[in-house]
Amino acid sequence: FITEDFRASVQEVLDRALQGEETANFEFPLITKNDQQRVEVLLNATSRRDVEGRVIGVVGIGQDITARIAQEQEYVRLIDTANAPIFGVDSEGKVTVWNKCAADVTGYQSDDTMGHHLVSEFITEDFRASVQEVLDNALKGKETANFQFPLITKHGARVEVLLNATSRRDVEGKVVGMVGIGQDITARIAQEQEYIRLIDTANAPIFGVDTEGKVTVWNRCAADVTGYTADDTMGHHLVSEFITEDFRASVQEVLDRALQGKETANFEFPLITKDGRSRVELLLNATSRR
Numbered sequence: 001f002i003t004e005d006f007r008a009s010v011q012e013v014l015d016r017a018l019q020g021e022e023t024a025n026f027e028f029p030l031i032t033k034n035d036q037q038r039v040e041v042l043l044n045a046t047s048r049r050d051v052e053g054r055v056i057g058v059v060g061i062g063q064d065i066t067a068r069i070a071q072e073q074e075y076v077r078l079i080d081t082a083n084a085p086i087f088g089v090d091s092e093g094k095v096t097v098w099n100k101c102a103a104d105v106t107g108y109q110s111d112d113t114m115g116h117h118l119v120s121e122f123i124t125e126d127f128r129a130s131v132q133e134v135l136d137n138a139l140k141g142k143e144t145a146n147f148q149f150p151l152i153t154k155h156g157a158r159v160e161v162l163l164n165a166t167s168r169r170d171v172e173g174k175v176v177g178m179v180g181i182g183q184d185i186t187a188r189i190a191q192e193q194e195y196i197r198l199i200d201t202a203n204a205p206i207f208g209v210d211t212e213g214k215v216t217v218w219n220r221c222a223a224d225v226t227g228y229t230a231d232d233t234m235g236h237h238l239v240s241e242f243i244t245e246d247f248r249a250s251v252q253e254v255l256d257r258a259l260q261g262k263e264t265a266n267f268e269f270p271l272i273t274k275d276g277r278s279r280v281e282l283l284l285n286a287t288s289r290r
Contacts, residue, residue, distance in 0.1 A: 003029055003038075017045045017058040027065070040066045068171070085161065085182040088168055089118050093135055096177060105161075105184050107154030124150055124158075138165045138178035148185070160186045205282065208289055209238050211259060213252070227274030244270055244279075258286045 002010050006028045013023045023045045030039045041062040048057035079086050080099045085106075088097030095118050098110040106122075113122065123131045127149045134144045144165040151159045161182040168177040199206050200219045205226070208217030215233040223229050226242075233242065239252045247269045254264045264286040271280045 001030060003031060013043070013045050014058050017047050018055055020047050020055055022046045038066075039064055040069045082181075085184060086179065087113075087118070087182070088177055088179040089135060090177040091139060091175075093117050093119055093132070097179060102182070105153075105159055106151055112154070122151060124152055134163070134165050135178050138167050139175055141167050141175055143167065158186075159184060160189050207233075207238070209255060213237050213239055213255060225273075225280055226271050232274070242271060244272055254284070254286050258288050261288050263287045 009026075010028055013026050016023055023043070026043045026045065028041055028043065030041055031037070032039060042065045043060050043062045045058055045060045047055045048059045050056050079097060082099060083101060085102035085104075086097060086099045087095060087102050090096050094115055095113040098108070098113045103109050108122070116122075119128050119132050119135065130147075131149050134147050137144055144163070147163045147165065149161055149163065151161055153159055162185045163180050163182045165178055165180045167175045168179045170176050199217060202219060203221060205222035206217060206219040207215060207222050210216050214235055215238050218228070218230045218233045228242070236242070239248050239255065243251045250267075251269055254267050257264055264284070267284045267286065269282060269284065271282055272278070273280060
């Protein structure tokens with residue numbers, strides 16, 4: 001009744017039970033009588049004893065897990081063919097999942113990573129502590145979203161990853177590891193850095209504020225025109241600290257409109273230079289930052 005490839009292992013389970021040693025959660029297949037279908041069984045095997053306590057046989061309590069295994073195999077297939085890098089680790093931080101996209105992004109095949117410690121072998125030293133913290137949180141049942149960290153490819157290139165980390169649980173709900181779904185944001189970061197470079201080297205004063213009106217962008221030309229460096233302005237309130245009192249209300253209105261998605265073109269207002277000696281007249285185009 002047992003397929004040939006499992007006869008030895010099933011016999012071992014029975015022999016152990018006949019020696020008084022129980023076996024829990026042993027997985028093996030049975031082939032059905034009529035249609036020769038394969039049924040996956042999860043078995044608990046225990047000794048059967050007579051009234052005097054002597055072992056006289058084995059009792060096995062099984063569970064049909066065929067559907068569950070099929071579902072798990074589909075889950076594995078979906079992970080492996082996903083167009084995002086997905087990896088997982090066990091409770092010791094060793095790699096248990098490494099899909100095709102992760103291999104494509106990093107150059108490391110699953111054979112290179114499976115069973116290896118993710119943090120100590122594949123994470124740059126300056127990010128090991130923070131990545132380990134994310135893994136530890138997942139192992140405690142705490143998810144992490146949008147965590148950014150670098151991976152070094154097999155050929156030495158740096159890949160920036162945005163990670164969502166979630167706990168991986170067994171059938172009883174016990175946390176047994178972590179699964180991370182990543183996004184390769186290397187190109188996006190390069191684009192953002194180019195955007196920052198273009199702003200900083202533009203031959204026009206460019207500045208930006210956040211939703212609270214505090215300066216977040218102050219390029220070189222703005223520094224040259226006003227005398228205020230980026231260090232003087234970043235994090236400070238633009239209107240209350242750098243705009244003349246008679247224009248504060250109108251400039252604040254322009255900023256408020258931009259924060260509501262309404263652009264303003266050719267708005268004229270003055271800035272006073274750092275030394276207080278000069279008044280600089282600016283023509284402003286204000287647009288929302290998203």
